[in-house]
Amino acid sequence: MNQYVIGVIVSNVTGVLSRVSGMFTRRGFNIDCLTVGETESAGFSRITVAFHGDDEVKERILKQLEKLHDVKEVEVLEKNDTVIRELLLLKVRNSPSTRQDIMAAVEIFRSKIVDYSTTALVCELTGETSKIDAFIELMKTYGIMEMCRTGMVAIERGQNCLKTR
């Protein structure tokens, strides 16, 4: 099983997220992560979905998405030709004994500390999923209090664009 990342351009209308996520639920496909946001054109939103499956599953997902009235464009984003990023906000315990180690890790991962209190630090990190995973793994040592991550956003390299025809 591979992981696929797809970009979906949809009409920016009520219920469109339900329609897209509902298609996955109803046909028994699992979503690894899903993000949605505005695009360069006001009438459209862009959904990035990552899922695991074989080639057949991928084909079925693409075709079922294309059938939805509000879906205007669907494309598989090949990992080699795509910039993929995720954002992480992570709250870790702050104590005099661990502070220096955390600061060092933050430095090496090119993370940022965006909030500081005597008992907690909030780190911000952007990167590919694997980098985020590695950072979280490391922070577990120091006691993660809370965290949230956005899921992937992805855009193709070069001049090709995912736009509505």
Place this chain on the structure above:
Amino acid sequence: MKISGAKIVVETLIEQGCDTIFGYPGGQVINLFDELYLSRDRITHILTAHEQGAAHAADGYARATGKVGVVIATSGPGATNLVTGIANAHLDSVPMVAITGNVPCSLIGRDSFQEVDIVGITMPITKHNFIVKDVRELAEVLRTAFKIAKSGRPGPVLVDIPKDVQTAVWDFEPKPDPIRPYPLRFASEGKLRKAAEMINNVERPYIYFGGGIISGKASKELINFSEKADIPMGCSLMGLSAVPSEHPNFLGMNGMHGHYASSVAQDESDLVIALGARFSERATGKKERFNRNFKIIHIDTDNAELNKNIISDLAIEGDIKDALYRLISMIDEKKRPEWTARIKILRYEEKSRTENALKLSHKDNSENKLTPYSIIDIISSHTAEDDIIVTDVGQHQMWTAQRYPFKKPRTFLTSGGLGTMGYGMGAAIGAYKGAGKRTVLFTGDGSFGMNLTELATAVTENIPLVIIIMNNGVLGMVRQMQTLFCDKHYSNTTLNRKTDFVKVAEAFGAKGKKVFTRQELETAAEEAFSCGGIYVIDCAVDCDEFVLPMIPSGGSVDSIITEVK
């Protein structure tokens, strides 16, 4: 001209060519029904006994005519009562527009009286659905609903209209013509050439066609295609009536309860050409075993059906009529004497196995005994080729599918994908209202019990409708499975109700007769087909009649059951 949202709905329906619609009034569609009253000389509304009946009537109307069926219901329970009918239309690709009222926008989301999120509920069972919160968008949304319903592979669309949108006023300008569907997609020339090459180079091709032939109006092309290259044809349940049953190349339905020769010929073929069919698991059985012996060419107008259930060797997206038309000129004209001889043997085997099965299952083999097939034979001797045959769901449905001699497309209406018991009454009413042809409903005592209340509608509308109840006192299809697979534990399938269907018919204002023998059925049929109104014939059938052959769920032709001792 500024008019109310309710009037915009009625005017748009008329603009889209609707002559007859089905529904049931209620608090949140009161304005809409007021406009229907005022426009009653331009558009007819048929009041059913239950919203489910109205949804099935819109479905029957659409299947019998090919036009978009329209149903209207109020919010809340009115809307939820449509759900089965919408799901039924969705699985069988029937063009339908369902219009529901809803509470005013300001009350939405507050669990108001008779409020449900019908858009949320019907999302997975419609092609698309809308809630219109602004009267300025209403006409255009309704037009789009019609466009989506009839484009490509047809299906149902729901439009939910809050009450305040019905009362709000806005400009309305009628369009001169109904909206056109999205342009058809056509099959690629290269792929068709490849298909022709495959067809020309195999020995034992087999056509498996489905409902796409009927909705794609491709019956003539299919027959020409089959005749030119001498290819036998089998079909799914939804494909029935697309070609005349007596066509020499036609082997009948295949799959779970299909004809023996049709299923076995498919298995022995070296190439299956699937046309407007979707390889439902009722047709394929165990997928890993299904296409062990043959390659597959799959042509369908819905790209998402290609490689969905079965991976084909050549998948072609495109309008089926056009694809077949072009394919005919690419294939070689030929005869296949060996394959034809083999098919002849299979047909012979089928005949002897059927006779044997009938002998084994009937304790009483007298000439006069009513059997499922004899009922269908007697009734079909009274019907005309334009008469519309409707069924409910269960054993009677399969017997009808196997036995009835269909002659013309759109004369067989049955709930294929969803298998909705209680579909028949509503569908029969809708079919007559659409096509204006005499209608025959084959039903069972179980299915008929579900929606017999629509007798009231049929009587009010004085529909020429002959209802044949195959009354065996049990839920026969499930009982059959319990006999075969559950050690005869007849859990909740024995009805033996005291219901007197003749009195039921009379209570609703229809005629009825109970029959026990072929002779009695002959006499009753004579009367039923000449009365011009609603006539219920309650036929006594043995509770241990089987639908055979049967390929058990998840099985294959290897495990086909043709007789039960």
